[in-house]
Amino acid sequence: MTAVSEEKARQEQAGAGLSIEDLHVRFSGARVLDGLSLAVAPGEIVGLAGRNGAGKTTTLRAISGLATRNRGVVRLDGTPLPARPEAVARAGVAHVPEGRGIFADLTVEENIRLGIVRKVPAEQTLRGALEEAFPAVVRLRDQKAGRLSGGEQQMVALFRGLIGSPRVLLVDEMSLGLSPRALRTAIEALAALGRAHGIGVLVVDQNSRMLHEHCDRVYLLGDGRVRLWEDASDIASAYFE
Amino acid sequence: MGLALSVIVSGIAFGLLIGMLAFILVFLYKTTGVANFAVGNIGMFETFIVYELWKDGMGLWPAAGIGLVCSAVFGVLVYQVVLRPFGGGQANTLVRTVALFLLLAAMADVFFGRDQPYHFPSVLPGGGTKVGGVLLRWSDLITVGIVLVIVTGFVAMFRYTRTGLQFLAVAQRPETARLLGVRAQRLSTIAYMLAGCLALLIGLLLAPKQLLFSQMMNPILLFAFAAAVVGGFTSLAGTFVGGIIIGVATDLVSTYWGSDLTLASALAIMLLTLAVRPNGLFGTAQVRRL
Numbered sequence: 001m002t003a004v005s006e007e008k009a010r011q012e013q014a015g016a017g018l019s020i021e022d023l024h025v026r027f028s029g030a031r032v033l034d035g036l037s038l039a040v041a042p043g044e045i046v047g048l049a050g051r052n053g054a055g056k057t058t059t060l061r062a063i064s065g066l067a068t069r070n071r072g073v074v075r076l077d078g079t080p081l082p083a084r085p086e087a088v089a090r091a092g093v094a095h096v097p098e099g100r101g102i103f104a105d106l107t108v109e110e111n112i113r114l115g116i117v118r119k120v121p122a123e124q125t126l127r128g129a130l131e132e133a134f135p136a137v138v139r140l141r142d143q144k145a146g147r148l149s150g151g152e153q154q155m156v157a158l159f160r161g162l163i164g165s166p167r168v169l170l171v172d173e174m175s176l177g178l179s180p181r182a183l184r185t186a187i188e189a190l191a192a193l194g195r196a197h198g199i200g201v202l203v204v205d206q207n208s209r210m211l212h213e214h215c216d217r218v219y220l221l222g223d224g225r226v227r228l229w230e231d232a233s234d235i236a237s238a239y240f241e
Numbered sequence: 242m243g244l245a246l247s248v249i250v251s252g253i254a255f256g257l258l259i260g261m262l263a264f265i266l267v268f269l270y271k272t273t274g275v276a277n278f279a280v281g282n283i284g285m286f287e288t289f290i291v292y293e294l295w296k297d298g299m300g301l302w303p304a305a306g307i308g309l310v311c312s313a314v315f316g317v318l319v320y321q322v323v324l325r326p327f328g329g330g331q332a333n334t335l336v337r338t339v340a341l342f343l344l345l346a347a348m349a350d351v352f353f354g355r356d357q358p359y360h361f362p363s364v365l366p367g368g369g370t371k372v373g374g375v376l377l378r379w380s381d382l383i384t385v386g387i388v389l390v391i392v393t394g395f396v397a398m399f400r401y402t403r404t405g406l407q408f409l410a411v412a413q414r415p416e417t418a419r420l421l422g423v424r425a426q427r428l429s430t431i432a433y434m435l436a437g438c439l440a441l442l443i444g445l446l447l448a449p450k451q452l453l454f455s456q457m458m459n460p461i462l463l464f465a466f467a468a469a470v471v472g473g474f475t476s477l478a479g480t481f482v483g484g485i486i487i488g489v490a491t492d493l494v495s496t497y498w499g500s501d502l503t504l505a506s507a508l509a510i511m512l513l514t515l516a517v518r519p520n521g522l523f524g525t526a527q528v529r530r531l
Contacts, residue, residue: 064420089422101417103410113403114410117422160421 016077017041017200018063018093018168023072024224025055025062032058034224036072040168040200045191047211048204049229050221056204057098059221060170063202064088064095076167089117092167100157100176104146108137108156111145115160126197130159133189150177158186162193167200174205187214243374248496249489254381256488257388260481262443262465263472264395265436267480271412272432273324275331276474277338278466281458282345283319284440287312288448288457289353291441292361301362308441316437320430349455357455361448384446391439392481404431463504464491467511473524482522486510 018040025033032055040046050056061067063074065085074081081088089095094115103111116125131138134155140148145156154177161169171190175183187203191214194201205211208229211218218229262281270276291308295301323341324334350357369378398405410418411425419425444458451457468487472479487507494506514521 066416066420085416085419086422086424089420095420097417097420101414101420103413103417105413106406106409110406110409114406114418114421114423 015039015041015075017044018202019075020059020063021073021075023059023062023074024070025058025067026070027058031224033062036221036225038219038226040202042167042198042200043195044217045187045194045201045203045215047208047215047218047229048202048221048226049206049208049211049218052206054221055224056221057172060095060097060172060202060204063170064093092118093170094161094164094166094168095170096157096161096172098172100153100173102145102148102153102157104144106145107141108143108145108148109141111156112137112160112163115163117164117166120164124165125163126165126193127163129193129196130162133193134159134186151179151182154178155182155186158190162190162199165197165199169194169199169201171201171203174203175207175210183210184214191215243376244496245493246375247377248492250375250377251381252489252492253485254378254384254488255492256468256485257385257481258443258446258484259461259464259468259488260484261388261391261439262461263469263480263484264477265439266465267469267472267474267477269432269436271475271477272408273320273429274415275324275334275338276469277319277324277341277436278462279319279338279341279345280436280440281462281465282342282349282455283312283315283437284442284444285455285458286345286349287315287437287441288361288444288453289349291445292359292448292453293353295362301364305364305441305445308445309438312437312441313434314437316433316435316440317430319437320433324433325426325429346455353455358452358457359454361453363449364445365449380449387442387446388481391442395477404428408432460504464488464507467507470511471514471521473518473521476521476523479521479523 020039021037023033023036024031036055036059038046038048048056048059058067062069063081065081065083065088069083076091076093079091081091081093094117103114106114136152137155137159140152140156145153148156158171161171169190174187178186187210190201190203193199203211203215208218208220212229219226220229262284265280266276266278269280287308290311291301291304294304294307299307319341323337363380365380365383367379369376369381371377399409407418407423407428410421411423411428415425443461447461448457464487465484468483469480470483471486472481472483487510490510491503491507495503518524
């Protein structure tokens with residue numbers, strides 16, 4: 001067996017896309033994540049819901065390496081992800097962080113250029129497809145990003161997250177600052193782009209109904225672990241137990 | 242009137258030197274998280290190296306060229322050997338920069354003799370020209386030109402290169418920059434390399450005016466600190482405006498009221514600015530939009 005086909009067989013066995021197994025994260029003794037496992041296949045859009053403080057943001061930060069993983073493995077296409085955030089990004093994980101991480105003093109175009117993490121030929125970026133999906137961003141290209149409205153900044157953050165054609169996109173606080181209509185447009189665009197380009201998308205939000213409506217699958221996070229969202233009665237148990 | 246204008250022109254030239262040192266402090270602060278006051282003495286030490294080469298019979302320009310290469314290496318070493326390996330908090334790093342500041346001054350005394358101060362040959366031509374009764378020194382005009390070229394270079398780097406854009410990203414949001422694959426340590430190394438070279442340049446422009454000795458950078462370092470604060474410690478452009486304000490004001494004060502008051506006047510301007518605008522002239526308060 002050649003090294004390449006060996007590598008391929010191993011990937012198939014381990015599962016392509018993002019997979020998290022038995023993830024534990026502690027903050028000064030407190031268990032925030034306690035054996036969390038989930039998977040996002042290429043082209044799939046997966047939701048992660050949970051009440052405030054359940055550990056949704058921590059889950060994304062642990063994937064990216066911003067939070068220390070105390071135990072467990074995070075794999076991308078079968079290969080364990082490194083610990084340092086910049087290395088995770090270079091491996092193909094894009095992360096729209098809590099609060100969007102927009103550089104207010106830079107222009108929209110400069111913000112977007114920073115999203116091209118790996119050196120790729122211009123035609124391999126998703127710029128064309130993104131400009132179709134988020135026409136408002138094109139119009140704002142030369143504005144200082146700090147002058148944009150919250151909703152516009154969210155569009156820029158999503159645009160920046162996808163332009164470098166990552167393997168996986170993590171989105172924190174998806175609905176932040178977006179009107180219900182803009183939210184629907186944005187998440188539908190994410191789902192379509194992910195499917196078309198084989199990008200796995202993991203979306204975090206408090207609104208599990210909205211996630212359920214748009215995602216292939218929704219996990220509920222509670223007590224540091226996740227389980228699959230089955231029906232509406234689950235919301236009550238996740239939020240009020 | 243002619244005298245006042247002449248003083249103002251030389252004050253602007255000196256102010257731009259102050260501004261350049263302030264720029265290095267703020268640039269390092271924004272890219273590496275620590276304002277490294279040792280850069281003053283890094284420049285002093287590098288100027289001594291050029292002086293030693295020149296004393297051994299080398300031409301001043303070749304010596305300066307070799308000094309520039311040494312400075313780039315020196316900057317990288319400072320970051321890789323003194324600052325990077327130990328981690329620790331900001332206070333820890335700050336203490337290490339103070340230690341480096343003192344160590345370099347002591348090493349200059351040990352290595353370069355106790356006959357200091359030395360006369361340093363001027364890199365720039367002497368003399369000047371009179372325009373409408375105002376004396377313009379060639380050295381001042383060339384200093385202004387050099388600083389303008391360097392500023393243009395930095396602006397071009399920030400605007401047109403990927404590395405420059407990453408510098409701005411790290412300066413504004415270090416954590417998000419890492420999520421975008423920016424290798425902060427690589428950028429910090431480049432920042433220190435540039436800082437080492439600029440520090441030498443300041444030393445070379447300053448030494449002919451005020452002699453070469455191990456403590457030569459102390460006054461200008463205080464001026465630069467005041468300039469950085471006046472400009473708003475986080476604004477790169479503000480450092481040069483702050484530098485010019487401090488340079489012109491201290492030159493006027495020392496001409497008309499005596500040089501005893503120069504340091505005091507710089508600090509007074511700094512305190513006044515803080516009283517009126519707590520974030521400096523160009524600094525912004527931290528605002529978060531939800």
